[in-house]
Amino acid sequence: MTAMSWAAHPxxxxxxxxxxxxxxxxxxxxxxxxxxxxxxxxxxxxxxxxAEDIVAETFLTAFRKRAQYDPSRAGVRAWLYGIATNLIGRHRRVEVRTLRALGRHGPDPDTPGHEEHVAVRVSAESLRPSLAAALAGLHQRDRDVLLLVALAGLSHEEIAIALGIPYGTVGSRLNRARKKLRATLGETNPMLESEEAGRG
Amino acid sequence: MDELKTVRELYGEPRLDPLLKARVRGLLTDEPRRRRWRLSWTAAVAGLAAAAVAMAIAVPGMTGEAEAPNRGATLSGRSVLLAAATTAESGPASANAYWRVRKLHRRTYPEQLGRGANRYWVVESRLTEQWVARDGRVWSASRALGARPGSEADEEAWRRDGSPTEWSSQGEVLSTSPEKGELRAVTGQVPFSMAGHEMTFEQLQRLPVTPAALRDWVTEAVSDVPAGTVDGVVADALSGLLWSKPSPPDVRAAAYRALAELPNIRYLGGATDERGRKGAGFSFTVQPPGARSGTAVQRTLIIDPDSSQVLSSTVTGPPEVRGEQVELVLAAGWTNDRPAVPELP
Structure with missing residues (x-):
C-alpha cells in the first residue's frame, strides 16, 4: 500500500x-x-x-474518530499518543508485569541506540529494580503524564489536550510522579542531584 | 542525573522487527473474522488518494469570465448547479459491470530536495484508477508518472545539484521516471466513505433523493465534527457524491441541488481545467479560517454542467502545505473494461 500512496508528511x-x-x-x-x-x-x-494489538487498535480508533479530530486543538501526533495512552490504561496488569520484567532484566540488550549514554546506563543498572517498582507503584494517571513527557517528549499543552485534562493538572501530576521517583532513586543513590521539577 | 532520563534508560529501545509494520497493517485489514478490526482505509484504495499529472500540463488557471467571486452561490452559480442537476438526473443508470474512476494527481513533494545550497521543490504526478463491482469487490491501480522540479528556479537548482533522477527522502524514493504501476484486488474493505462514515455500494444506492432530505442526512452524519466545521464538511461530503462515488443519478441530482442552496459555496465563474476542458468553478473551505491559523483547507471543483461530471478538484492549504493537490478526473462512470494498470496518458 505504501508505494501506492503519497509519502506522508507531518x-x-x-x-x-x-x-x-x-x-x-x-x-x-x-x-x-x-x-x-x-x-x-x-x-x-x-x-x-x-504492542501489536494495541497499536492496531490505536490506529483503528483514530480512524473511527477522525471526524472528531480538531486540528486547531491538537497535532495529529499528540492525538495519537492520547488514544494509545487511553488504550494502555486498560491493560494495567500487562504494564505492571512489563515493569517487573524490566526491573529484573532491563531492556533487551540486543537493541541498538543510546551508546552515548553508556555511563548513565551503567549507573542506572543498580537502580533498575527499585525504579521499576516505583513506576509500577505510581497512580496510572500520574504514570501516563510522566511517560508522555519522558518517552514521547510531548509538551504540557499537548498532554493536556491528548488526555483531556486541564493544563495545570499535567504539571501537578508530573511533579507528584517525579517526586516519588526521586525519593526512590535518592534512597538508593545518595549522589543523585536533586533537580527542579516541572520541566518538559 | 535526571529522573526522566533514568526512566528512558530503564525502558530502552524496543527491538525493531522489520515485518512488524506490515503485520499490524494486516491486523487492520486482512482479518475478517475479527470484525472489530475491519477497516476501509488501507483499502486499496490507497491508490485513490494519490494521483498524478504529466508535467507538460499547463499551470492551472481559473480563467474567470466576467463573474467576480462572491459569497454564496450567486444567482448564476446557482443556476449552473441546477443545470448540472438536471443533466445528472437523466444520467445513465448502472448498466455495466464496474464503476470506475480514473484520475491524474499532482502535488508538490512536501520537503525541499537537493544538497547543500542547491535545494528545490519537486512536483510528483500519479495516475490512479479504482474499480468497484456491484457485488462490492474493489480493485485499485496506481502508477507514478515521475517527479520533476517545480518552477524554473527549482529546475536551475536541480541542474546545479547534478540533475539527479532519483531522490530518497523520509524513507520514500522519488524518481523522474514513470513506474510500471500496479493493480491490486482489495479484500475485506468497505470501499467508500462519506463524512467519516463507511459506506457500502448498497448504502449509496439508498441515499435520500430530495435535496433537503439528502442535506439533512449528511448533516446528521457529520454532527460529531468539531463546532464550526460542519458547513465545510457537509459541502465536501455532498460534492464527494458527485465524483468519487457511484451515486445513482437521482442522488447526484439531489447533491447538486443541495449544493446550490448552501451558503458557503462560492461560485468562481467560468474555469478551464489543466487539460483545457471548460467548466464552472466552485470552492468551499473545509475548515473555518481564523479559528487558529493553519487549519483552513480549501477545495475548488470545476464541473461541467453539460455532462454533470466533475472535471477537477484542487485542494489548497493549510498554509504550511506548499502548493496545491490537483486531481483531474479522466473518466468516471460505469464500464465493462476490466481492471488493469492504467496506460500512460
Whole structure:
C-alpha cells in the first residue's frame, strides 16, 4: 500500500485527516507516518507482544474518530499518543508485569541506540529494580503524564489536550510522579542531584 | 542525573522487527473474522488518494469570465448547479459491470530536495484508477508518472545539484521516471466513505433523493465534527457524491441541488481545467479560517454542467502545505473494461 500512496508528511497531517473524512484511503498516510513512534511507545510500556494489538487498535480508533479530530486543538501526533495512552490504561496488569520484567532484566540488550549514554546506563543498572517498582507503584494517571513527557517528549499543552485534562493538572501530576521517583532513586543513590521539577 | 532520563534508560529501545509494520497493517485489514478490526482505509484504495499529472500540463488557471467571486452561490452559480442537476438526473443508470474512476494527481513533494545550497521543490504526478463491482469487490491501480522540479528556479537548482533522477527522502524514493504501476484486488474493505462514515455500494444506492432530505442526512452524519466545521464538511461530503462515488443519478441530482442552496459555496465563474476542458468553478473551505491559523483547507471543483461530471478538484492549504493537490478526473462512470494498470496518458 505504501508505494501506492503519497509519502506522508507531518505538515500535511491535519489536511490528511480532514480529507480522509470523505476519502478514507487517505488515512493510510497517517498510519505510515506515525506507526514507528506509536509502536515504540506502546512496546516500551506493554512489551512487544502486547504492542501489536494495541497499536492496531490505536490506529483503528483514530480512524473511527477522525471526524472528531480538531486540528486547531491538537497535532495529529499528540492525538495519537492520547488514544494509545487511553488504550494502555486498560491493560494495567500487562504494564505492571512489563515493569517487573524490566526491573529484573532491563531492556533487551540486543537493541541498538543510546551508546552515548553508556555511563548513565551503567549507573542506572543498580537502580533498575527499585525504579521499576516505583513506576509500577505510581497512580496510572500520574504514570501516563510522566511517560508522555519522558518517552514521547510531548509538551504540557499537548498532554493536556491528548488526555483531556486541564493544563495545570499535567504539571501537578508530573511533579507528584517525579517526586516519588526521586525519593526512590535518592534512597538508593545518595549522589543523585536533586533537580527542579516541572520541566518538559 | 535526571529522573526522566533514568526512566528512558530503564525502558530502552524496543527491538525493531522489520515485518512488524506490515503485520499490524494486516491486523487492520486482512482479518475478517475479527470484525472489530475491519477497516476501509488501507483499502486499496490507497491508490485513490494519490494521483498524478504529466508535467507538460499547463499551470492551472481559473480563467474567470466576467463573474467576480462572491459569497454564496450567486444567482448564476446557482443556476449552473441546477443545470448540472438536471443533466445528472437523466444520467445513465448502472448498466455495466464496474464503476470506475480514473484520475491524474499532482502535488508538490512536501520537503525541499537537493544538497547543500542547491535545494528545490519537486512536483510528483500519479495516475490512479479504482474499480468497484456491484457485488462490492474493489480493485485499485496506481502508477507514478515521475517527479520533476517545480518552477524554473527549482529546475536551475536541480541542474546545479547534478540533475539527479532519483531522490530518497523520509524513507520514500522519488524518481523522474514513470513506474510500471500496479493493480491490486482489495479484500475485506468497505470501499467508500462519506463524512467519516463507511459506506457500502448498497448504502449509496439508498441515499435520500430530495435535496433537503439528502442535506439533512449528511448533516446528521457529520454532527460529531468539531463546532464550526460542519458547513465545510457537509459541502465536501455532498460534492464527494458527485465524483468519487457511484451515486445513482437521482442522488447526484439531489447533491447538486443541495449544493446550490448552501451558503458557503462560492461560485468562481467560468474555469478551464489543466487539460483545457471548460467548466464552472466552485470552492468551499473545509475548515473555518481564523479559528487558529493553519487549519483552513480549501477545495475548488470545476464541473461541467453539460455532462454533470466533475472535471477537477484542487485542494489548497493549510498554509504550511506548499502548493496545491490537483486531481483531474479522466473518466468516471460505469464500464465493462476490466481492471488493469492504467496506460500512460
Amino acid at each position: 505538515a500535511e497531517d491535519a489536511q490528511v485527516v480532514r480529507l480522509s473524512l470523505d476519502e478514507s484511503e487517505r488515512f493510510s498516510a497517517i498510519f505510515d507516518t506515525y506507526f514507528g513512534e506509536i509502536h515504540r511507545y506502546v512496546a516500551q510500556r506493554l512489551g512487544a507482544d502486547a
